[in-house]
Amino acid sequence: MPKTPKHRLEAMKANELSLLARVRALELLIQNPGDADQNLLDACKAQSKLAGASIDDLGIKSMSLNTLKATCNRVLQNGFEGFDLLRKQSIEKYQAYQLKLNHNHKKNSKAHYQDKIHDLENIQQNLINSHVFMAEKYSQLLNLYRRHLQKVKDGNINIDNELRLLDQHLRRFGEPGSPALTVVKSE
Numbered sequence: 001m002p003k004t005p006k007h008r009l010e011a012m013k014a015n016e017l018s019l020l021a022r023v024r025a026l027e028l029l030i031q032n033p034g035d036a037d038q039n040l041l042d043a044c045k046a047q048s049k050l051a052g053a054s055i056d057d058l059g060i061k062s063m064s065l066n067t068l069k070a071t072c073n074r075v076l077q078n079g080f081e082g083f084d085l086l087r088k089q090s091i092e093k094y095q096a097y098q099l100k101l102n103h104n105h106k107k108n109s110k111a112h113y114q115d116k117i118h119d120l121e122n123i124q125q126n127l128i129n130s131h132v133f134m135a136e137k138y139s140q141l142l143n144l145y146r147r148h149l150q151k152v153k154d155g156n157i158n159i160d161n162e163l164r165l166l167d168q169h170l171r172r173f174g175e176p177g178s179p180a181l182t183v184v185k186s187e
Contacts, residue, residue, distance in 0.1 A: 014061065015071045016171070021059035022050065023076070023083070029090045033097035044091050047084060075171065 026044075029036045040060075043053035051068040053060055063071070072080040100115075151157045 012071075015063055015067055016075050018059065018061040018063060019068065019071045019075060019083075022053075023086065025055075025058045025060065026086045026090045030086075030093045033094045036094055041091075041094060044087050044094075047087070050087055 025037065025040055029040060029044075037055065037058060039053065039055050040058065043050045043055075047068075048065045051065040052062050054062040068083075069080045072083045076082055078085070148157075148162065
C-alpha cells in the first residue's frame, strides 16, 4: 500500500481543521444567533458559498465543495448530509431570531411562554438524542473491543492496522479529554 505524501497529509489536516471551525461557528450561530458573523451568514445561503468562504477570525479557510464533501464524509459522524443540515438549521435559527426581534413579544404574553415551552422541549429532545447517540457509540465500542480480543486470541492481529483504526476514531471523536465533535440535534 503506497504511503500518502506528506504535503497531502498536511492539506487534509488543514481541511479538517477548517471544517471543524465551520462546525463550531455554525453551532455557535445556532446557540446565539444575535452574535452571528455576517460573512458566515452570507456563506450559509449556499453549499458552494460555505465551502468557498474564508473567514480568518473563525479559522475558516476556503476549499472546493468537493473537498468539503469528502472531508465531511471522512471526519463527521453524519458526513456531508449532517453538515448541510447544520447549515440549514443555522439559517432557520437566524431567521427565527430576526422574526422574534421584529415581533417583540411582551414578556408576559401567551406567545412568549409558548416560545419558552417550545425551546425547552427542543432542549429536552436534544438531550435524549445525545443520550441515544452515546449509547449507540458505546455499543459499537464494545463490539470493536470484542472483535479485537478475538483477533488477539486467534493470533491474527495486524498492529499497524489496529493503530490506524484507533487514529481514525480519535480524529473523528477527539482525543480523550477534548470536547466531542459530534452534536446530535433534533430536526
